[in-house]
Amino acid sequence: MATSIRPVMRPLVDPDFWRCRAVLVTGHTGFKGAWLALWLQAMGARVTGLSDRVPTTPSLYELAHVADGMKDDIRADVRDHDAVLAAFAAAEPEVVVHMAAQAFVRRSFADPHATYETNVMGTVNVLEAVRATPSVRVVVNVTSDKCYDNHHAREPLPFAEDDPKGGHDPYSNSKACADLVADAYLRSYFERYEAGPRLASARAGNVIGGGDWGEDRLIPDVMRGALNGVPIAIRNPEAVRPWQHVLNPLSGYLRLAQALHGSPAAQGGWNFGPALADARPVRAIADRMSDLWDGALEWEIDPGVHPHEARFLALDSSKARDGLGWGPSWTLDDALAAIAAWYAALRDGEDLRAVTLAQIAAFEAAGARA
């Protein structure tokens, strides 16, 4: 499929495109969803959210009062076909960003059944609702960099979009399945109709930023330790990950939605990864955060037995660069500085909606300069 969509327009994320547009975000109460909902609100979109709950306490969703700017804030389980259908019928979205998921590897080992139900059948239910809702024109299905078959020692080759899907653990595997489900819907239903909904899957990973309290994630663990003044235990310090600020892939998802709206050529799979130089070991991230934090931040190696994790994971994002004109607006170091500033603002009792919106504005300004 052609990847040349149209000449690159600046800004990458076009506020004029999003103003007044009806957007449905699943998983809007989660870490990435709250950032996305806030960004869409800032651009004047009419945002409906669908999530089963607010997944953590505290959460970016509550601290930044994301609910205040929602057109509608729906509590529904993506495993519930009828509830998803009803939410779509009520929202009548033009753009759908599907992010609701059981997003944790360790939890997927403990409960593979719920992980597959949520991530695979949840995606089927969302795509069935898309088929039943004539207003929908564009769907971005958020999967993961972990959707690629990582069984072989391929390092240091980054994954490209056409590499085989796989996934060692139930989480990664469920995201590979969700990607394949989208592929089947694209080929069976959407690709055939010029006027029908357009669908793409977006793959990114190791997303970091202020306001994450997810379990077993490096930045939340590090910042919890920093805020509580206790040393933290770190698993797999040598594991290399393609770290990037959450706004980098979100800018890719938004740019992809714009491109899908303009042309069916944008359908299919897209990687949104950082520069290869920003694929860094866990140890380097912890050390840098320790430098940036204006207080005590110490870490030690957790000697426990941990679930399998790939030692090396990186994405080849040249398709997004060439086809969408997308690139990461913030480097890893920009990201870590923003994260330290965000958690310092939390510690100092600042207005976190204003702080988060200011970081979005700074990110947009960096993108405009790029």
Ligand SMILES: NC(=O)c1ccc[n+]([C@@H]2O[C@H](COP(=O)([O-])OP(=O)(O)OC[C@H]3O[C@@H](n4cnc5c(N)ncnc54)[C@H](O)[C@@H]3O)[C@@H](O)[C@H]2O)c1
């Ligand atoms: N954070 C990362 O590093 C990362 C990396 C790769 C991919 N992803 C993907 O990005 C998406 C968002 O991840 P996140 O980090 O914000 O996760 P998160 O756990 O912070 O948020 C998950 C969201 O999904 C909702 N949800 C979970 N189960 C649901 C259900 N059964 N029905 C309805 N809603 C449900 C939660 O309420 C929450 O709003 C997920 O699809 C995840 O797999 C995240």
